[in-house]
Amino acid sequence: MPRIDGHCDPAFAGVRDALANNFEEHRELGAAVCVHV
Incomplete structure (x- = not known):
């Protein structure tokens, strides 16, 4: 599994x-995700 940093609420697993x-x-090389609810 790739290394993914940051906080993820279990509701968004x-x-x-x-x-x-x-x-x-x-084979993605990089990504960013930001969600504010």
Whole structure:
């Protein structure tokens, strides 16, 4: 699994997993995500 830094509320674990999947399955090189609710 790739290293993903930052805080992720358990309610958004699916979003974090989808981000990690992009690195593993689609060979992404970098990404940033910021969500304020």
